[in-house]
């Protein structure tokens with residue numbers, strides 16, 4: 001049992017958006033048992049949360065963990081998407097097992113430390129001759145740091161010689177990908193509520209996979225009841241590619257290939273027409289908004305305000321670390337709010353809306369109804385942020401919004417996943433941070449030289 005005592009504020013993100021001052025949260029096993037003032041529980045570990053705001057753990061719906069070893073690379077700091085990819089593909093082609101392990105540990109460490117408790121990962125790069133099982137390595141690394149993990153089996157099959165963007169050395173055969181997708185679902189996917197391991201399917205993008213793979217992936221995902229994910233409508237270059245190769249707009253292609261519905265969500269979704277937004281809304285097809293990446297690559301501004309008004313399902317993603325270049329989950333929430341205001345003005349998005357996208361939006365897209373709020377019976381995934389420091393002083397008239405508007409340090413004081421404290425006093429509990437940093441820097445240097 002775990003008792004989070006004297007929280008300055010608990011923002012439950014339940015249906016009524018209840019917020020509780022000076023209250024406690026009792027956790028039994030991997031679930032929340034009770035919320036209230038002056039709770040007592042003999043035998044429980046008591047954690048002092050005075051001066052802190054507790055929120056449900058945030059959800060990262062889009063990332064490419066392996067890219068963390070090539071973040072901030074001088075040759076890719078100022079390029080737009082297609083040029084940026086062309087520069088990086090040959091470097092990523094050298095990924096090995098240690099790079100997958102250390103990058104997954106590093107990315108999940110950063111996410112956990114900034115209040116994310118559940119993350120997806122879009123691992124789409126399978127270099128020719130790679131030794132080892134990438135998804136097994138990733139699950140092993142996620143077990144070490146303690147995050148709840150739903151990686152997607154990504155893929156690229158359309159190499160340069162077939163008119164695609166990636167070099168042939170990093171693409172796979174369609175039949176090989178399909179067989180491995182079925183294998184990883186059977187081996188790793190646990191659909192039970194509150195499971196720590198799930199799998200989704202995610203061919204990379206319209207410009208790096210073939211139509212047969214898209215169609216067959218959708219068929220397989222529905223047979224196995226797993227979520228579908230890919231990049232879509234990220235840039236005008238992509239739109240041009242789709243018109244040139246297929247004579248259709250990106251979303252039209254998705255509709256043709258069966259990629260529409262409540263079990264599908266797309267990363268980015270910047271270049272949609274009004275009718276396309278309406279189609280997304282009517283079919284329950286989701287969007288993972290990635291504001292930092294979109295700004296970093298100069299891709300554009302997704303019309304999130306209009307999506308929310310039309311009731312399109314929206315979640316949040318930090319995106320790969322070579323285009324952010326940080327897995328700062330709380331920072332992503334702030335950027336989501338600010339970027340919508342650049343496009344639509346000061347009323348475009350409230351702090352609570354931005355947090356809600358990162359919390360409830362994410363559990364909805366990834367399909368975890370048992371998470372996403374601090375309520376009795378829900379999974380005990382909670383992030384606790386200290387607002388008693390310099391960065392929040394003078395801003396406590398609204399402590400929850402202060403997480404988004406104020407504060408220069410986004411490190412959670414405590415992060416709890418499935419009832420276990422995995423970040424304590426801002427430090428990872430299960431892994432030595434200095435060792436992880438050294439290991440990741442070594443792996444990064446090896447990749448670059």
Ligand SMILES: [Zn+2]
Nearest residue numbers: 231267319320
């Ligand atoms: Zn991406």
